[in-house]
Amino acid sequence: MDMIEPSLTTPSRAPIVTRERAAVALMFLMNGFLIGAWAPKIPEFAARLSLSESALGLMILVFGVGSIVMMPIGGIQIARFGSTWVTRITALLVLPTLLLLSLVGSVWTGAIAIFLFGGLIGAMDVAMNANAVVTEKQMRRSIMSSCHAFWSLGGLLGSASGGVLIAWLGVVGHGLLVSGLAAVIVIIAWPMLVADKPHPEEAKQKVRLPMTPLPWLIGLVALFSMIPEGAVLDWGALYFRNELGASVELSGLAFGAFSLTMATMRFAGDLVRDRFGAVNTLRFCTVMSIIGLATAGMANGPVMAMIGFAIAGIGISNMVPIAFSAAGNLPGMAQGIGLSVVTTMGYSGILVAPSAIGFIAEHTGLAAIFLGLPVLHLVVLLLSGLARHADRAPGPH
Template sequence: MDQSIQNDGQTGRSPAVTRERAAVALMFLMNGFLVGAWAPKIPEFASRLSLSESGLGLMILTFGLGSIIMMPVAGLQIARFGSTWVTRISAVLALPTLLILSLVGSVWTGAVAIFLFGGLIGAMDVAMNANAVATETRMRRSIMSSCHAFWSLGGLFGSVSGGFLIAWLGVVGHGLLITVLAALVVAIGWPMLLADKPHPEEVKERARLPRSALPWLIGMVALFSMIPEGAILDWGALYIRNELGASVQASGLAFGAFSLTMAVMRFAGDLVRDRFGAVRTLRFCTVASIVGLLTAGFASTPLMAIIGFAIAGIGISNMVPIAFSAAGNLPGMAQGIGLSVVTTMGYSGILVAPSAIGFIAEHTGLAAIFIGLPVLHLVVLGLSHLARHADRPAAAGPSAP
């Protein structure tokens, strides 16, 4: 595997596209595809189990808790077996979970199924991000943003096709087809994944919380980057419909515009980061997100808010990928430690934000929420110098000074 990548003699970097890069991108695509395919199943799932709105909220919370619990466990297993095998095994274990969610018939079995779904998706998330960091290091170029772009595409494909497939095949048929398609993606990527080495001597280190402040500070960057993302996802459509008078059709454009610009910019993000460096890229993205959020918050029309969300998508797109790359390359620290801390902190923002924002919005309105969220990004700007660790893969190798 080490000899399969030939370095460019002029740049000291590997070719732009390799089997390993394609394989980890496929894993991101598959993970996002499963999550996206789950979204259109939620109404039927709630109806089948006779869940109230609060009951469904607890189920979604269970999904998040499964992810948060399993992410550190995945970090420990990466030390024992390497990110390659943890990615493969968690992907295979995650495959049937969507079909199981299509079949459960009681609240308790539904809770167990959604906990496993969230847990295995979260474990795979840590492992595939660790493999992406290892691939970045091997290739000596940035790939993390494009990997996350494939996740966004997978989510888009899964969510857009879900309603049509459920209407055509039924809930179980949809779950079966999604499982088969996801399994094909895993089968294609399985033999091509970069085979990194396990580090059993780091197992004890990973079992303890890191003493260094670095992973926690970078985790704060991820957290304060993902809370606004969760806010737009869960409250953007409601905001422009209820407070700005948008139609039902137009309200769907809030997250749609945000998702579109995010996916496009994630594909461009690796080139931008290699050209300008992670620190400057993170600062630009953070300022763009601040401008977008303020535009949406002060909007007087639905169109102005949608434009604001689109600008915010340009900014938020590469903030989290840069944080993940930095976490996976912290000096003197096992790769999985930084990643498990940062992914857990980051994704907890999407879990906590919806309920907290809903409580605050009852007293202030959603416009005030979007105006206030840039305060979190000011903290990201203050910590942006830590993004220099994301440039370590590009600086490695024979050509480095």
């Protein structure tokens, strides 16, 4: 007789930290660390290949295209082999790509290297999010937000240390050290990842993209959550400096205030979600983000805008993790397929937003942009009931 299993929001006696939770958190840390380490290498990469600003922009676009191409492929492989093995293999494959980017000497080899880097980072992203969902189910606890917090922490460590390490060890030395450290993380996490196996009888269903609207609607939630995030990250400092008259030093606090509250709330987000449920948490976060973005857009000076961005960080922090958990728990659908749809749609927003916002801002100014972004969040509020799937218990197998 099948037993009815509790939802993720049901109180659990399971330990808060397990080997499986530590392992998937380490994979998030490693992925973010590689992304963060890449950021300080970009100026040297552009100089080595004699890239103009527009050519560098195209190279960065190739990174995004690689992610969008490889994310659905990663989802199909998860359906066939399970998230554990896809996480492990993509982690192994991505390890040498940062070093490859340190060695390439022509535009074409650079384009191939950055495509592979972006693609494997994206495929690993889908796999480790899927593995986090499996771990959530096993633990009967929400862990997605803290996993994303570890990704943010990895990005911070990689970017903050990159400049110093490049100056000390050189570009290739930096690539070797970062790749070595990332490899150590993979070795530690490898045996501890939760073991999940696909169901062979569902294989044919799993390799098809979903024809039902549910994953696409949750993808819309992820997309409209990540566009404002990208806007703050890419345009916040420029808004401070050009439209609010802030100094160069103060302009950096636009991102600092936002990222600090976002990282803090991601570590707290799992406890909040387990206490109040995913739907209520998403609605609270969305309202906070609307208030924060509107405050920043109406700011009459840097301090008011900084407060606005800090409030927006509180809100945006847990919107995407909830969408990813919901995608991994959709009824009657392979986990990898649902997640690949939602992650691809979500990260497309990060790629599209910078250029689109730049074009609009030339005619309206950035204050109008930040005042307009809450309209996207109104759509998220309308669709927030879909977050109930983030609390859905796995059915009997």
